[in-house]
Amino acid sequence: MNDNTIVCRCEDITLKELRDLIKEGYTTLDEIKRALRLGMGPCQGNICLDIAAREICKMTDKTMEEIKMPRKRPPVLGIKMSELAGDTDEE
Amino acid sequence: MKSKAEIVIIGGGVIGASIAYNLADKGMKDIVVLEKNYIASGSTGSCGAGIRQQWGTKMNCLLSKKSMEIFENMNEILETKRDIELKQGGYLLLAFSEPELDQFKENVKLQHRYGIPSELLTVKEAKEIVPQLNTEGITGATYCPTDGHANPFRVTQAYVEAAQRKGVEFYTYTKAEDIITENGKIKKVITDQGEIETNKVVNAAGGFSKEVSRLAGIEIPTKAERHEILVTEQVNPILKPMVMSFSYNIYCQQTPDGSFVMGYGDPDEPESHNVKSSWQFLEEMSKKATHLLPFLKKIRVIRQWAGLYNITPDAQPILDEATDLEGFFMAVGFSGHGFMIAPMTGILMSEMILDEELSIDIELDLERFENDRLILEPSVV
Numbered sequence: 001m002n003d004n005t006i007v008c009r010c011e012d013i014t015l016k017e018l019r020d021l022i023k024e025g026y027t028t029l030d031e032i033k034r035a036l037r038l039g040m041g042p043c044q045g046n047i048c049l050d051i052a053a054r055e056i057c058k059m060t061d062k063t064m065e066e067i068k069m070p071r072k073r074p075p076v077l078g079i080k081m082s083e084l085a086g087d088t089d090e091e
Numbered sequence: 092m093k094s095k096a097e098i099v100i101i102g103g104g105v106i107g108a109s110i111a112y113n114l115a116d117k118g119m120k121d122i123v124v125l126e127k128n129y130i131a132s133g134s135t136g137s138c139g140a141g142i143r144q145q146w147g148t149k150m151n152c153l154l155s156k157k158s159m160e161i162f163e164n165m166n167e168i169l170e171t172k173r174d175i176e177l178k179q180g181g182y183l184l185l186a187f188s189e190p191e192l193d194q195f196k197e198n199v200k201l202q203h204r205y206g207i208p209s210e211l212l213t214v215k216e217a218k219e220i221v222p223q224l225n226t227e228g229i230t231g232a233t234y235c236p237t238d239g240h241a242n243p244f245r246v247t248q249a250y251v252e253a254a255q256r257k258g259v260e261f262y263t264y265t266k267a268e269d270i271i272t273e274n275g276k277i278k279k280v281i282t283d284q285g286e287i288e289t290n291k292v293v294n295a296a297g298g299f300s301k302e303v304s305r306l307a308g309i310e311i312p313t314k315a316e317r318h319e320i321l322v323t324e325q326v327n328p329i330l331k332p333m334v335m336s337f338s339y340n341i342y343c344q345q346t347p348d349g350s351f352v353m354g355y356g357d358p359d360e361p362e363s364h365n366v367k368s369s370w371q372f373l374e375e376m377s378k379k380a381t382h383l384l385p386f387l388k389k390i391r392v393i394r395q396w397a398g399l400y401n402i403t404p405d406a407q408p409i410l411d412e413a414t415d416l417e418g419f420f421m422a423v424g425f426s427g428h429g430f431m432i433a434p435m436t437g438i439l440m441s442e443m444i445l446d447e448e449l450s451i452d453i454e455l456d457l458e459r460f461e462n463d464r465l466i467l468e469p470s471v472v
Contacts, residue, residue, distance in 0.1 A: 034244040035245075040394070041393070042391070044394065078324055080388065080389060080392075081323070081381050081389075081390055081392060082388035084377035084392060085374070085380075085382075087381070
């Protein structure tokens, strides 16, 4: 892993961007998510949030148990609007 | 934590942060902001992120026009570390009946009086701006090219950081639990982390404005109400303006990152602090949006959430000092449009608190609800 390693593939966020933010004092996942859009893409943070939690632990005195995961927002997987609208005659 | 402060602002959303910055900018010292969660964790962080100047009352027109002028220069004014992501793609407001269009004509006249560059459009002209629009039932539209979007987290953080550089202290994860008064004066604020002596308090508590006022023994006619939103996956830029209608009850905008953010107001939503998402919203929103903008059918919804509107009977905020409690200031009841008028609200509240001449003559006092001097804002979702 180096500075250019992508930690959030949906939003193209590098490890350096994440570490810089933690250095600035952002030490909760909720705050990091909102500042960087980390975890706001189609995978909803399934990959990046654990990585971010680990980086916070490395750089602060927090332990993994102390790190709160952001609230899970529905839906779990992306759904086409036509399906949600109950369209039967999709092109 | 400080044991004494010149002023304690309750609420770390965009309103509290903007007031704190403007007070510090005018030279006030010892300013404390209390936030029970993290910065922008309430209404600010769950809002639709739109910025509109097309309003139907003088106050909302003035507040939003002057706020937009600040948004346009915010990166420079606040020396922001991260761009606020201002996108001025305009707002296209759709009318679905002749009476609604007549109201729009009145609104545009009013908006022009305050320098807002809005215009009345025919259905054909509206379709030129948004070619994908299903115009069925639409009678006309108005458009303001300088309306748009900004990132609420970035804006709030920009205010917070600029305020911190001027000495303001923000205590996050700190909840105001009581306000102690004596003979019509404020003595101290009690938090779950300690007590702060002060003579001045600002209620900037968004969805919890009524509860915070009650800590000081003051009743205000605001009510909290859940409003739901959804966001889609990111796609290439295809929709320039915010598309909005009050009668059809929808707003939908493509943000600079490419995702669509949309919502509507449920007329049967009860007063509560509920911020849970519902499947009913997901279904109804998808029906409404794909009918008006059929290209959305192919796009996936990736997330939904909800936040609180803080509504007043006339859908305009309360910006006032309490008559019965000296030093108790209120910047509450933004009725779903607090983010977009936060820059000007911060300036006006700082002037009010420091007893300076106000840069706009505002008529947003608390007494208006008792004296029946209400001027209803007709244009809200």
